[in-house]
Amino acid sequence: xxxxxxxxxxxxxxxxxxxxxxxxxxxxxxxxxxxxxxxxxxxxxxxxxxxxxxxxxxxxxxxxxxxxxxxxxxxxxxxxxxxxxxxxxxxxxxxxxxxxxxxxxxxxxxxxxxxxxxxxxxxxxxxxxxxxxxxxxxxxxxxxxxxxxxxxxxxxxxxxxxxxxxxxxxxxxxxxxxxxxxxxxxxxxxxxxxxxxxxxxxxxxxxxxxxxxxxx
Amino acid sequence: xxxxxxxxxxxxxxxxxxxxxxxxxxxxxxxxxxxxxxxxxxxxxxxxxxxxxxxxxxxxxxxxxxxxxxxxxxxxxxxxxxxxxxxxxxxxxxxxxxxxxxxxxxxxxxxxxxxxxxxxxxxxxxxxxxxxxxxxxxxxxxxxxxxxxxxxxxxxxxxxxxxxxxxxxxxxxxxxxxxxxxxxxxxxxxxxxxxxxxxxxxxxxxxxxxxxxxxx
DNA sequence: GCCGAGATCTTAACAGTGTTCAGATGTGTG
DNA sequence: CACACATCTGAACACTGTTAAGATCTCGGC
Numbered sequence: 001x002x003x004x005x006x007x008x009x010x011x012x013x014x015x016x017x018x019x020x021x022x023x024x025x026x027x028x029x030x031x032x033x034x035x036x037x038x039x040x041x042x043x044x045x046x047x048x049x050x051x052x053x054x055x056x057x058x059x060x061x062x063x064x065x066x067x068x069x070x071x072x073x074x075x076x077x078x079x080x081x082x083x084x085x086x087x088x089x090x091x092x093x094x095x096x097x098x099x100x101x102x103x104x105x106x107x108x109x110x111x112x113x114x115x116x117x118x119x120x121x122x123x124x125x126x127x128x129x130x131x132x133x134x135x136x137x138x139x140x141x142x143x144x145x146x147x148x149x150x151x152x153x154x155x156x157x158x159x160x161x162x163x164x165x166x167x168x169x170x171x172x173x174x175x176x177x178x179x180x181x182x183x184x185x186x187x188x189x190x191x192x193x194x195x196x197x198x199x200x201x202x203x204x205x206x207x208x209x210x211x212x213x214x215x216x
Numbered sequence: 217x218x219x220x221x222x223x224x225x226x227x228x229x230x231x232x233x234x235x236x237x238x239x240x241x242x243x244x245x246x247x248x249x250x251x252x253x254x255x256x257x258x259x260x261x262x263x264x265x266x267x268x269x270x271x272x273x274x275x276x277x278x279x280x281x282x283x284x285x286x287x288x289x290x291x292x293x294x295x296x297x298x299x300x301x302x303x304x305x306x307x308x309x310x311x312x313x314x315x316x317x318x319x320x321x322x323x324x325x326x327x328x329x330x331x332x333x334x335x336x337x338x339x340x341x342x343x344x345x346x347x348x349x350x351x352x353x354x355x356x357x358x359x360x361x362x363x364x365x366x367x368x369x370x371x372x373x374x375x376x377x378x379x380x381x382x383x384x385x386x387x388x389x390x391x392x393x394x395x396x397x398x399x400x401x402x403x404x405x406x407x408x409x410x411x412x413x414x415x416x417x418x419x420x421x422x423x424x425x426x427x428x429x430x431x432x
Numbered sequence: 433g434c435c436g437a438g439a440t441c442t443t444a445a446c447a448g449t450g451t452t453c454a455g456a457t458g459t460g461t462g
Numbered sequence: 463c464a465c466a467c468a469t470c471t472g473a474a475c476a477c478t479g480t481t482a483a484g485a486t487c488t489c490g491g492c
Contacts, residue, residue, distance in 0.1 A: 042470075045470075188403055227441090
């Protein structure tokens with residue numbers, strides 16, 4: 001996986017770099033495998049020794065950037081003191097990222113998830129999940145609201161993020177986006193705490209399903 | 217726009233039909249303009265007399281399906297009595313649709329929004345907006361929470377929808393999706409009502425911006 | 433009734449795409 | 463040093479979006 005030491009050194013990584021650059025320059029779809037190969041200075045077929053197809057390249061890129069996002073979120077959460085504050089910080093990081101890099105975010109979100117998410121570690125969803133656990137343990141979230149929060153918070157944050165990434169919703173400043181996100185999540189948590197603790201079907205994210213299956 | 221009475225009658229509509237069919241069969245991206253033309257029994261270049269490019273076809277298809285979604289939502293809302301019930305019904309319709317037709321929904325959501333949204337009438341976002349107005353007038357929403365609700369509800373509903381459409385989140389039944397959506401929106405509204413009525417930057421959706429600009 | 437004008441579609445071609453495969457080229461191991 | 467093998471190249475395939483020039487049909491005005 002690291003340096004290969006052969007002809008190029010790390011062609012796999014270089015191709016991912018070139019692809020990411022192209023996505024940033026021309027949008028999630030306005031680039032070709034041939035272009036990425038040419039930019040690295042290599043023939044198109046060379047890429048096929050590292051990725052089975054163009055789609056596999058996209059999937060690998062998606063894994064890389066979503067992992068980075070997960071790391072950023074975890075880091076943002078760790079930098080804050082209280083459980084509630086660190087959850088909010090993670091959510092803000094999610095939204096801020098898609099706003100800073102909308103094309104890359106679009107590619108990452110749109111990439112087919114099948115057998116991809118297990119390779120993403122830490123997965124953004126898991127970070128939110130862990131922060132919700134912390135919040136629940138700290139008493140900042142009534143136990144009845146915990147299962148609902150997992151679904152609701154992720155959906156809300158992802159909703160804000162995709163609306164902004166797709167250009168359907170516009171905000172004046174990136175800071176405003178973070179602030180809006182925080183208010184939405186806050187409202188959600190207080191609202192959930194208020195509700196009667198009905199049984200919640202707890203939908204699971206696909207990557208969680210897969211991860212637990214692989215472990216068991 | 218209607219029947220042309222020429223060679224084909226309504227080639228534009230037929231191409232949109234074929235494209236939509238192909239999207240449904242092979243996913244949002246697994247089809248070509250040439251395939252759609254061939255399915256209609258027409259040469260590829262014929263399509264270029266009705267759409268300036270493949271992208272224009274996609275955009276037009278997106279307009280068509282999002283308009284249908286808006287109509288479905290408005291209809292679902294109208295079928296319910298109370299303001300809160302009708303809002304929930306509209307939100308459920310949004311999510312149910314993306315679950316029934318995930319590939320088409322993905323295409324519609326991902327299509328570039330530039331100069332497209334004004335042609336969508338009723339726009340899904342406007343339907344939610346109108347329902348929130350009704351709810352506010354009926355006293356089911358404290359006035360201070362109204363501006364925040366517009367952003368928050370749309371984000372939450374769109375978040376649930378895209379998570380499901382992209383296969384990131386799975387639910388056992390379509391009904392479960394509607395139920396989850398309703399609970400999230402409900403929690404959101406009660407949470408917003410609880411919060412102090414801070415000034416809310418009120419981000420505007422891009423299509424609302426454009427529409428008001430065109431009117432003024 | 434017909435005849436030109438213009439919309440509508442076709443044929444042919446272009447550059448560029450993802451993908452495959454036989455072979456050239458370098459690399460580390462026995 | 464030579465062999466095995468990972469790595470990359472060159473050429474080709476079918477297919478894509480797109481354009482230009484020309485054939486074909488439809489309709490309004492004489």
